[in-house]
Amino acid sequence: MNYKSLNPILYTKNLNQTIQFYTEKLRFTCIEKNEALHWALLQNGIIEIMFSHPVKGIAFETAQFTGSLYFNIDEVDKLWEELKEKVRICYEIETFEWGMREFAIYDNNGYVLQFGEKI
Structure with a gap:
């Protein structure tokens, strides 16, 4: 499978x-x-x-996802510049010791969206 x-x-x-x-x-x-x-x-x-x-029968008041969606992208700095003044920021762009440059935002529902690029 x-x-x-x-x-x-x-x-x-x-x-x-x-x-x-x-x-x-x-x-x-x-x-x-x-x-x-x-x-x-x-x-x-x-x-x-x-x-x-x-779905009927499922209580839903706000985003209940207990994780995040991680998007591997090209040109993470470019997307950061496009979004940083237009969305609610979870954490600002940063280069991490595991070799990723990334940032995170909240969507309109409250879900965490992370965007990263391998460096």
Whole structure:
């Protein structure tokens, strides 16, 4: 058995606001949106993230993910310059001893998004 991909589904109370955040700030494209299901698929390169309203029966007040999404990217400094005044910062750009230059932000829902580039 081989795993082929990982496609997270993150809950949001405001699907349109989330689509706007990811398309305008992070250059994702909304590939598919289903109004009836309150669901959308966003993509940037080979990265795909699904967003939906919480499934009935699951209590959801705010982001409940107890980790982060880590994006390996090129030109991390360029993205930092584009975002640093437009988003809520989790931690500023820094070069770490493990050989990564990275920073982290919060998306509109409160999920932590980390961006790193190998140096």
